[in-house]
Amino acid sequence: MVAATKALALSIDLDDLACYRAIHGRGGRLGKRPRTEADILPIYRTALPRFRHFCEANKARATLFLPTIHLDFIQGLGAELRAWVNDGYEVASHSHSHPYALTRLPRGLQQAEVAGSGIRIAEALGAHPKGFRAPGYTLSTELARIIREAGFHYDASLMRSPVYVGAKGVAISLKWLQSVRFQRRSASASILGDPRVLCAPTLPYRMDEAAFHRRGSGLLEWPISCTPTYAGAMPWIGTLLALLPERAVRQLARTVAHRSALGIEFHAIDFLEASEFGGAELKRLQPELRVPLNARLARYAIALAQHARDGFAPGASLQDAFEQVDGL
Numbered sequence: 001m002v003a004a005t006k007a008l009a010l011s012i013d014l015d016d017l018a019c020y021r022a023i024h025g026r027g028g029r030l031g032k033r034p035r036t037e038a039d040i041l042p043i044y045r046t047a048l049p050r051f052r053h054f055c056e057a058n059k060a061r062a063t064l065f066l067p068t069i070h071l072d073f074i075q076g077l078g079a080e081l082r083a084w085v086n087d088g089y090e091v092a093s094h095s096h097s098h099p100y101a102l103t104r105l106p107r108g109l110q111q112a113e114v115a116g117s118g119i120r121i122a123e124a125l126g127a128h129p130k131g132f133r134a135p136g137y138t139l140s141t142e143l144a145r146i147i148r149e150a151g152f153h154y155d156a157s158l159m160r161s162p163v164y165v166g167a168k169g170v171a172i173s174l175k176w177l178q179s180v181r182f183q184r185r186s187a188s189a190s191i192l193g194d195p196r197v198l199c200a201p202t203l204p205y206r207m208d209e210a211a212f213h214r215r216g217s218g219l220l221e222w223p224i225s226c227t228p229t230y231a232g233a234m235p236w237i238g239t240l241l242a243l244l245p246e247r248a249v250r251q252l253a254r255t256v257a258h259r260s261a262l263g264i265e266f267h268a269i270d271f272l273e274a275s276e277f278g279g280a281e282l283k284r285l286q287p288e289l290r291v292p293l294n295a296r297l298a299r300y301a302i303a304l305a306q307h308a309r310d311g312f313a314p315g316a317s318l319q320d321a322f323e324q325v326d327g328l
């Protein structure tokens with residue numbers, strides 16, 4: 001076994017079920033058909049306990065990216081999240097209301113989403129969060145500036161997978177066409193971000209204040225990790241791991257073994273069965289939900305075991321993983 005010196009960051013985005021309706025153009029865009037408690041409860045009552053069990057079985061910790069609007073829905077959520085922090089996890093911001101088009105909102109509304117969510121977490125947990133992840137991985141130079149001005153130390157939104165960006169573009173176009181043809185459906189709430197993400201560094205870096213995709217002395221960035229180009233340049237996220245046979249997970253995990261820092265990003269839905277939240281329609285739209293939960297959990301664990309064999313440290317929160325990266 002190689003000495004564990006390479007940073008491995010684990011994170012989970014606590015997207016609720018209304019977010020998925022918005023992506024798929026079902027039930028209207030977020031904000032027009034408000035969330036209900038039923039959209040949020042399965043995240044905290046079912047998915048998160050499983051995620052904690054998964055982390056602890058693998059001696060790992062992680063960052064929880066929270067849409068702070070959830071604090072308005074779940075009584076006692078602040079106290080629950082404080083308990084996570086006391087156990088070595090990090091709670092960071094995933095905006096306030098998870099607007100997919102955050103970078104297209106007027107500056108004042110972007111500030112309200114970013115700074116407002118930081119204040120909500122500070123109130124609930126007693127300390128300002130260090131990290132921010134934008135909904136839908138869309139980043140801009142202006143948003144990076146707003147994140148820094150709001151007192152965050154790092155961003156973790158950058159998605160530089162051409163495969164992901166291309167697939168998202170096709171999906172948005174198809175949803176738009178369907179919304180025109182079947183007028184009861186909405187277009188997707190997703191948007192395509194700035195294409196310069198595809199030129200950004202692959203490893204953690206400090207952003208140039210004038211151009212987020214270039215190195216500089218500004219906000220820290222932890223990009224979403226992707227497999228190398230020869231291995232499909234696919235984002236190394238729970239959705240992908242869930243869909244791959246075990247042997248393929250192991251083989252693809254080996255293709256990122258050379259990196260000095262790596263992240264695995266999960267979503268809460270990666271730890272749910274569709275039957276647990278009345279998600280029959282979502283199951284048709286999200287293929288990973290058709291993989292039985294036990295098979296998915298086994299695939300996630302295989303990835304972590306391979307990373308350990310390849311010399312990565314046990315999974316850590318992003319704030320702790322940054323400490324293990326030299327030269328920042």
Ligand SMILES: [Zn+2]
Pocket residue numbers: 013014015019094098134135136
């Ligand atoms: Zn999200």
